[in-house]
Amino acid sequence: xxxxxxxxxxxxxxxxxxxxxxxxxxxxxxxxxxxxxxxxxxxxxxxxxxxxxxxxxxxxxxxxxxxxxxxxxxxxxxxxxxxxxxxxxxxxxxxxxxxxxxxxxxxxxxxxxxxxxxxxxxxxxxxxxxxxxxxxxxxxxxxxxxxxxxxxxxxxxxxxxxxxxxxxxxxxxxxxxxxxxxxxxxxxxxxx
Amino acid sequence: xxxxxxxxxxxxxxxxxxxxxxxxxxxxxxxxxxxxxxxxxxxxxxxxxxxxxxxxxxxxxxxxxxxxxxxxxxxxxxxxxxxxxxxxxxxxxxxxxxxxxxxxxxxxxxxxxxxxxxxxxxxxxxxxxxxxxxxxxxxxxxxxxxxxxxxxxxxxxxxxxxxxxxxxxxxxxxxxxxxxxxxxxxxxxxxx
DNA sequence: CAGCTCACCCTAACACTGTTAGGGTTTATT
DNA sequence: AATAAACCCTAACAGTGTTAGGGTGAGCTG
Numbered sequence: 001x002x003x004x005x006x007x008x009x010x011x012x013x014x015x016x017x018x019x020x021x022x023x024x025x026x027x028x029x030x031x032x033x034x035x036x037x038x039x040x041x042x043x044x045x046x047x048x049x050x051x052x053x054x055x056x057x058x059x060x061x062x063x064x065x066x067x068x069x070x071x072x073x074x075x076x077x078x079x080x081x082x083x084x085x086x087x088x089x090x091x092x093x094x095x096x097x098x099x100x101x102x103x104x105x106x107x108x109x110x111x112x113x114x115x116x117x118x119x120x121x122x123x124x125x126x127x128x129x130x131x132x133x134x135x136x137x138x139x140x141x142x143x144x145x146x147x148x149x150x151x152x153x154x155x156x157x158x159x160x161x162x163x164x165x166x167x168x169x170x171x172x173x174x175x176x177x178x179x180x181x182x183x184x185x186x187x188x189x190x191x192x
Numbered sequence: 193x194x195x196x197x198x199x200x201x202x203x204x205x206x207x208x209x210x211x212x213x214x215x216x217x218x219x220x221x222x223x224x225x226x227x228x229x230x231x232x233x234x235x236x237x238x239x240x241x242x243x244x245x246x247x248x249x250x251x252x253x254x255x256x257x258x259x260x261x262x263x264x265x266x267x268x269x270x271x272x273x274x275x276x277x278x279x280x281x282x283x284x285x286x287x288x289x290x291x292x293x294x295x296x297x298x299x300x301x302x303x304x305x306x307x308x309x310x311x312x313x314x315x316x317x318x319x320x321x322x323x324x325x326x327x328x329x330x331x332x333x334x335x336x337x338x339x340x341x342x343x344x345x346x347x348x349x350x351x352x353x354x355x356x357x358x359x360x361x362x363x364x365x366x367x368x369x370x371x372x373x374x375x376x377x378x379x380x381x382x383x384x
Numbered sequence: 385c386a387g388c389t390c391a392c393c394c395t396a397a398c399a400c401t402g403t404t405a406g407g408g409t410t411t412a413t414t
Numbered sequence: 415a416a417t418a419a420a421c422c423c424t425a426a427c428a429g430t431g432t433t434a435g436g437g438t439g440a441g442c443t444g
Contacts, residue, residue: 003392025431037432038393046431101356110362149353149365150372154342157349161341164293170302173341180342180376183383187375195421217402229403230422238402 004042006032011049012056016095020050020102050099057100058119061089065123075130080181082123083155087177090159097163101156111145124148131185139192147188154184196234198224203241204248207287212242212294242291249292250311253281257315267322268377274315275347275373276366282351289355293348303337316340323377331384339380346376 001009010031015023025046029036043049068085069078090097108116115122125148132139158177166173193201202223207215217238221228235241260277261270282289300308307314317340324331350369358365 024429026429034392035394037395037434040432041392101352106357106361109360146368146371147375149368150346150350150375153349153353153372154346154376155349156353157345157347158342160293160352161345161348165298168301169298176338176341179338179383180345183339183342183379184346184372184376185379186382187377187379190378191371191375216400218400226421227423229405229424232403233421 003032003034003038007039007042007049008052008056012053012096015053015099016093019095020098023050053096054099057093057096060093061086061097061100062118062120062123064089065120069123069127075127075134076182076185079124079127079131079151079185080178082127083151083158083181084174084177086120086155087159087162087173090163094163097159101160111142121148121152124152131188135189137189137192143192150188151181151184154181195224195226195230199231199234199241200244200248204245204288207245207291208285211287212291215242245288246291249285249288252285253278253289253292254310254312254315256281257312261315261319267319267326268374271316271319271323271343271377272370272373274319275343275350276369278312278347279351279354279365279369282355286355289351293352303334313340313344316344323380327381329381329384335384342380343373343376346373 007028010028011023014028014031018024018027023046025039026036028049029039032039039049043052064085065082068081072078072081106116106119106121108114115125125144128144128148128151132144155177158173158180162173199220202220203215206220206223210216210219215238217231218228220241221231224231231241235244256277257274260273264270264273298308298311298313300306307317317336320336320340320343324336347369350365350372354365
């Protein structure tokens with residue numbers, strides 16, 4: 001394993017331990033076995049290291065969503081399970097998720113541009129197409145995007161609330177999330 | 193205006209200008225006209241200043257939601273307008289909103305404890321009670337909480353996505369949000 | 385083989401951060 | 415008149431990301 005990979009590995013490990021706010025280049029350097037300035041031989045800045053972590057997180061999250069959606073009874077169930085997986089990832093990989101959502105930006109700037117693959121959004125919109133195909137309803141690309149954005153808002157909001165405001169709050173969130181995701185999907189069929 | 197209030201005012205102003213990451217006590221002190229260590233006569237730490245800003249933000253956000261919900265055609269419209277106001281606050285007061293959602297925690301720890309007033313959540317749950325009363329449906333307190341949590345997830349998710357991932361993305365989000373909020377509320381009536 | 389380049393590491397230092405120690409001055413109270 | 419508290423100060427500590435500039439070894443080229 002090259003030094004660059006070591007830095008990335010140790011940075012990720014430290015992130016999970018101490019959180020984004022206390023992530024220190026000098027500490028990472030100690031773990032790798034080099035001095036802090038040597039990091040700059042492999043990355044242009046601390047920001048660039050975090051970018052790389054974020055990239056990995058996005059890939060990992062997308063994978064877990066995709067796997068959760070596989071082999072379900074119905075497209076609706078796939079959408080719900082993908083949502084549950086999203087929230088689960090946020091809770092189990094809290095610090096990584098924080099990095100993911102805090103600074104990530106789409107390169108896509110308008111609806112006419114192509115959706116980049118391997119993003120949570122593309123998983124959702126793909127499943128929505130299946131969802132309407134399954135119900136025998138035709139739907140415009142625009143509405144698919146609107147619904148995907150809405151559903152993403154819902155699951156992302158649940159993920160963020162659980163890891164911030166509601167951290168430490170005791171309740172059966174899994175059931176509540178499943179019910180709420182179902183509610184949105186039901187409403188999607190009515191309002192087109 | 194006392195020094196404590198000056199510090200708070202300048203801290204809020206600086207927050208909006210440079211963002212949370214670059215908020216500096218020495219810069220705040222310059223604006224106030226004192227030296228940095230003197231801040232510690234009025235606040236125990238930087239964290240305590242941010243706590244105070246967050247308190248103000250929560251109050252202001254709650255107020256805007258309440259006002260947006262007033263004098264609407266129906267409780268459903270009130271819920272939607274409260275949601276729109278939430279997202280609007282997030283966009284216009286981006287840095288303040290970031291402080292608000294990033295570290296805020298409920299003091300409430302279980303469903304049996306009382307909901308604190310003057311919080312966005314209490315506004316939502318209050319409007320949900322009206323919503324079901326208006327429709328002539330009876331609903332348990334538990335379900336009100338579940339729905340309020342779900343609706344909050346939706347509007348919070350929309351707010352966060354708009355200010356992070358989707359910053360710079362051009363689309364008619366206002367219309368999309370309104371439609372999506374409507375979808376969730378419609379689904380709420382079906383699945384109880 | 386000698387000379388050169390380049391990747392990779394180093395130390396020293398800069399400009400910043402939140403925070404603490406300790407001293408001075410003014411104001412109000414005993 | 416003495417004391418206490420509120421409030422400001424300077425100096426300094428321990429930490430941060432980052433840059434400047436120097437050394438060392440591997441590998442390529444004449």
